[in-house]
Amino acid sequence: xxxxxxxISLYLTIFMALMVLTGVTVGAAFVDLGQLxxxxxxxxxxxxxxxxxxxFMHVKYASKLTKLTVATxxxxxxxxxxxxxxxxxSKAFSQMPPFLS
Amino acid sequence: MSNVVAHADDHGHxxxxxxxxxxxxxxxxxxxxxxxxxxxxxxxxxxxxFFGGLFAAYMVYRIWYxxxxxxxxxxxxxxxxxxxxxxxxxxxxxxxxxxxxxxTNKRSATVNWLILTMILGTVFLGVKVIExxxxxxHHHVPGYNYQWAAAHPSTSLGAGEAAxxxxxxxxxxxxxxxxxxxxxxNADQLQLxxxxxxxxxxxxxxxxxxxxxxxxxxxxxxxxxAYKGRxxxxxxxxxxxxxxxxxxxxxxxxxxxxxLYLVERHV
Numbered sequence: 109x110x111x112x113x114x115x116i117s118l119y120l121t122i123f124m125a126l127m128v129l130t131g132v133t134v135g136a137a138f139v140d141l142g143q144l145x146x147x148x149x150x151x152x153x154x155x156x157x158x159x160x161x162x163x164f165m166h167v168k169y170a171s172k173l174t175k176l177t178v179a180t181x182x183x184x185x186x187x188x189x190x191x192x193x194x195x196x197x198s199k200a201f202s203q204m205p206p207f208l209s
Numbered sequence: 210m211s212n213v214v215a216h217a218d219d220h221g222h223x224x225x226x227x228x229x230x231x232x233x234x235x236x237x238x239x240x241x242x243x244x245x246x247x248x249x250x251x252x253x254x255x256x257x258x259f260f261g262g263l264f265a266a267y268m269v270y271r272i273w274y275x276x277x278x279x280x281x282x283x284x285x286x287x288x289x290x291x292x293x294x295x296x297x298x299x300x301x302x303x304x305x306x307x308x309x310x311x312x313t314n315k316r317s318a319t320v321n322w323l324i325l326t327m328i329l330g331t332v333f334l335g336v337k338v339i340e341x342x343x344x345x346x347h348h349h350v351p352g353y354n355y356q357w358a359a360a361h362p363s364t365s366l367g368a369g370e371a372a373x374x375x376x377x378x379x380x381x382x383x384x385x386x387x388x389x390x391x392x393x394x395n396a397d398q399l400q401l402x403x404x405x406x407x408x409x410x411x412x413x414x415x416x417x418x419x420x421x422x423x424x425x426x427x428x429x430x431x432x433x434x435a436y437k438g439r440x441x442x443x444x445x446x447x448x449x450x451x452x453x454x455x456x457x458x459x460x461x462x463x464x465x466x467x468x469l470y471l472v473e474r475h476v
Contacts, residue, residue, distance in 0.1 A: 111312060111449075113309060113313060114305075116306070116309070119302060119305045119306060120302070122302075123298065123299070123301075123302040126298045126301075126463075127295060127298060130294050130298065133466075133467050133471065134287065134291060134471065137471035137474040138474050139475055140476075141475075145475070149467035149468075149471055150467070152467070153466075156460075156463045160460050160463070161460070163305075164301055164302075164304075164452070164459075165452070165456045165457075170246060171243060171246075171247075173243070173247055174246050174247055177247055177250040177251060177254065178254075180254060181250070181253065181254035181257045182257070184258060184261075185258060188258060188261045188262070188265055189261065189264065189265055189268060192265040192268060192269060193268070196269050196272070
C-alpha cells in the first residue's frame with residue numbers, strides 16, 4: 109500500500125549517472141559530428157529524462173495504467189513534433205521569409 | 210498508527226479500521242493513491258504538450274535560422290548553464306530523498322530534504338537572474354534596444370558601426386565577437402534572426418522559471434504539512450505528487466540545456 113521504497117544507493121547511482129551524462133553532453137558538443145551533434149545531444153537528454161521518469165518518478169513501480177498515461181503523453185508529443193517536421197519539411201525552403209529580407 | 214485505531218473505535222463500525230486521510234469515495238488507501246498518481250500524470254501530460262508547443266517552434270526556427278541560433282547560443286555562459294543543470298539534478302535527488310523519507314515516516318528528515326530542495330531551487334533561480342541581467346546588459350533582450358550587430362563590428366553595416374565600437378569589448382569577452390565560421394546570414398539578417406532565438410530563450414527559460422517558482426510555493430505548503438505531522442507511511446501522496454511535479458520541471462531543463470546552450474559549440 110505504501111508503495112515501493114527504493115534504496116538510497118539507487119538514488120545516488122541515478123544522480124551520479126545524470127551528472128556524468130551532463131558532462132558527456134557538454135563534451136560531445138565540442139566535438140564536430142556534423143548533423144549528428146544534435147542527435148547525440150537529444151539521445152543523451154532522452155536517456156537522462158528516462159532515468160528520472162523511471163526511477164525518481166517511480167514509474168518503474170507504477171501500475172500499467174500509469175505507465176500507459178506516461179506513454180500517451182510521449183506519443184502525443186511525438187505526433188506534435190513529427191507532424192510539425194512533416195509540414196514544414198514539405199514546404200519550399202526559404203532561407204529568409206520575404207518580410208525579413 | 211494509534212490514531213487510526215482510535216478513529217476506528219470512534220466509529221464503532223464493523224468494517225476494518227481506515228486511515229483518517231482516506232476520502233469516503235475511495236475503498237482503500239492504495240486505490241486513492243493510484244487515482245492521485247494517474248491524475249497527476251494526466252496533468253503532467255498537458256504540461257508536456259504545453260512545453261511541446263515551444264519545443265516545436267524552437268525546432269522549426271532552429272532549422273530555418275541555424276546560423277543565427279548557433280551564434281546566439283554561443284553568447285550564453287556555459288558555466289552558469291552547466292552549474293544550473295547540476296543544481297537542478299541535485300534538487301531532484303533531494304526531492305527523491307524527501308519522498309523516500311515520507312514513505313518511511315521520517316518526519317524531520319522529510320522536512321529537511323524539502324527545505325534543501327527549495328534552497329537548491331532558489332539557487333537555480335538566482336543564477337537565472339544573473340544570466341538575465343547579463344542579457345539586459347548586452348542588449349540581447351528582443352525588442353527596441355536589441356543590438357546583435359554590435360557583437361560583429363567588422364560585419365555590421367552603416368549606423369551599426371558607431372554603436373558597435375561602444376559595445377565591442379564586453380561582447381567579445383562573451384565569445385560573440387567575430388563570426389565563428391562563414392555564415393549564411395549577413396549582419397542585418399543576424400540582427401533580426403538572433404532575436405528569434407532570444408525570444409524563444411526568454412519564453413522557454415521564463416516559463417520553466419515560473420514552474421520552479423510555483424514548485425517552491427507548493428513545497429512551502431507541503432513542508433508545513435509534513436512539519437505538522439500530516440503524513441505517515443500510509444499517506445504521503447502530497448509529497449509524492451510534489452516530487453512528480455519537481456522531477457518534471459527537472460526533465461524540461463534537461464532538454465532546455467543542450468537545446469539553448471549547446472547549439473554549436475565545436476566551431
